[in-house]
């Protein structure tokens with residue numbers, strides 16, 4: 001799970017990042033609203049922790065713009081201000097939950113768990129199907145008819161993204177961000193390597209599904 005922390009108090013932001021990473025999350029930090037919105041719009045996050053008082057763009061504006069772009073990532077607003085009007089404004093802008101500083105680490109972690117459980121996304125289903133393929137989440141298995149194969153974690157993540165997007169083209173950049181994240185020094189080349197692993201596996205499974213290359217753009221699935 002990947003969490004975006006948008007918080008201008010550098011110390012608090014890094015405390016939050018440590019707390020989340022200790023608890024098995026991947027966490028990225030932004031210190032102002034503009035960078036926060038930019039990152040949030042990439043749609044690679046499972047939860048966003050958003051402070052209200054921020055330089056450049058305040059948290060409410062970030063949230064309003066995010067929702068206006070159709071991005072439904074759960075947002076947990078963090079603020080020192082506890083007045084009722086702020087809470088109402090936050091919820092009106094599309095916040096999923098409100099936490100007043102200072103808060104207990106346990107409370108924050110419980111909120112994050114609750115918000116990610118609620119996410120009604122396709123990716124939470126146990127089996128994804130496309131053409132003659134089935135991708136089984138809890139065992140990292142890709143199967144076709146009576147043949148099946150275990151995938152590595154990254155192969156699984158990539159196959160899942162391709163299957164969720166189906167015939168829609170997913171860009172190399174997006175695959176790179178969603179699978180390797182911002183901090184990693186992975187390059188386009190990694191995407192190509194994993195696509196070639198997956199193609200070999202599809203062939204081995206005798207699937208009619210192919211990963212099609214769209215030159216200069218990215219990849220999509222195709223079934224014959």
Ligand code: CA
Pocket residue numbers: 007008009051052053054
């Ligand atoms: Ca602040």
